[in-house]
Amino acid sequence: TPPLNPQDLPVADDREAEALHMILQALHLGLCLRWTYNRTATQVAPQLLYRRNGKFYCDAVAMEQDGAAVQEPKLGSFRLSGLGKLVLTTETAAPWPELDLADARYEDVIATRAAV
Numbered sequence: 001t002p003p004l005n006p007q008d009l010p011v012a013d014d015r016e017a018e019a020l021h022m023i024l025q026a027l028h029l030g031l032c033l034r035w036t037y038n039r040t041a042t043q044v045a046p047q048l049l050y051r052r053n054g055k056f057y058c059d060a061v062a063m064e065q066d067g068a069a070v071q072e073p074k075l076g077s078f079r080l081s082g083l084g085k086l087v088l089t090t091e092t093a094a095p096w097p098e099l100d101l102a103d104a105r106y107e108d109v110i111a112t113r114a115a116v
Helices: 013-031
Strands: 032-036 042-053 053-066 075-081 083-092 108-112
Touching: 013 032, 013 042, 013 053, 013 083, 013 108, 042 083
Parallel strands: none
Antiparallel strands: 032 042, 032 083, 042 053, 042 108, 053 075
16 A cells, blocks of 8 residues: 555645655655654654644654664654654664554554554
């Protein structure tokens, strides 16, 4: 199934639309992304995209921060409006085994990894 068309989803601005498009592509292809968040360059393995309180979020596992490997990778929530400089990598995004799609925050899931 092709990724959703970001134009079909209500976004705040072009920056959020670009982030949405890149995350949907990464989820569909099962690939990692590089982005900046809070001025930190991060490589992540995106797991799912969802809406909470009308805002878009991506839950992803940070693999690298500012070029250094993350010692204890964990699942984090990243608000799309805070993302910048998104680049799709060629590295496979491994599934996060503790991801619980029954969690209440995932009530409005838009997309998940292709392998979930």
